[in-house]
Amino acid sequence: MLLLGTSASWAQERVTEYEYITLPYALDALEPAISRRTMALHYGEHLRSYVENLNRLIKGTAMEGETLEDVVLMAEGPLLNNAGQTLNHNLYFLQFSPSGGGEPSGALRRAIVRRWGSVDNFRLAMEEAARTLFGSGWVWLTADGAGNLYILQEAGGLNPVRRELRPLLGFDVWEHAYYLDYENRRKDHVNALWQIVSWPVVEKRFENN
Numbered sequence: 001m002l003l004l005g006t007s008a009s010w011a012q013e014r015v016t017e018y019e020y021i022t023l024p025y026a027l028d029a030l031e032p033a034i035s036r037r038t039m040a041l042h043y044g045e046h047l048r049s050y051v052e053n054l055n056r057l058i059k060g061t062a063m064e065g066e067t068l069e070d071v072v073l074m075a076e077g078p079l080l081n082n083a084g085q086t087l088n089h090n091l092y093f094l095q096f097s098p099s100g101g102g103e104p105s106g107a108l109r110r111a112i113v114r115r116w117g118s119v120d121n122f123r124l125a126m127e128e129a130a131r132t133l134f135g136s137g138w139v140w141l142t143a144d145g146a147g148n149l150y151i152l153q154e155a156g157g158l159n160p161v162r163r164e165l166r167p168l169l170g171f172d173v174w175e176h177a178y179y180l181d182y183e184n185r186r187k188d189h190v191n192a193l194w195q196i197v198s199w200p201v202v203e204k205r206f207e208n209n
């Protein structure tokens with residue numbers, strides 16, 4: 001299995017309860033890219049609900065005790081939806097920082113330039129994938145085992161681990177992620193996310209390949 005290296009809940013021991021992560025920043029720390037009000041609903045209500053549903057639905061199933069990532073690989077139906085959204089949001093909230101922004105460096109930067117020609121072209125490709133994703137879903141920068149990068153669109157709560165790709169950076173384009181702040185201007189929201197991406201976090205996910 002893959003280890004994402006972003007949370008203790010992905011350690012090898014059996015899991016007794018899936019964790020509702022603690023944010024490493026205040027609810028208003030990502031303003032103006034993401035408002036306190038959106039964070040209070042998105043982290044405080046949506047993610048909490050996914051984690052509670054996951055912990056309720058997994059009880060008594062053969063998957064109880066497996067790592068979150070393995071549950072996402074094995075589950076179907078409502079359990080997959082809630083486990084997938086828990087994993088997605090853990091990755092999402094932990095990849096941001098009030099001191100984020102700038103550009104990637106090191107091996108990740110080299111891989112981006114190899115794949116898209118420049119960091120700017122990569123940004124445009126992520127923005128285009130977010131713009132053209134129909135309905136609710138996610139856009140991910142992902143890597144395969146050889147360190148090749150791909151941008152993926154995932155519908156609903158699916159996660160790239162189900163395609164044997166490692167998620168590095170995810171943009172949530174469900175309306176709950178941006179509608180309070182940007183109404184229907186998904187493009188403006190996605191453009192603003194570049195100001196808060198913590199590249200060291202994303203680089204670490206890539207280097208743990």
Ligand SMILES: [Fe+2]
Nearest residue numbers: 172174176177
């Ligand atoms: Fe979300």
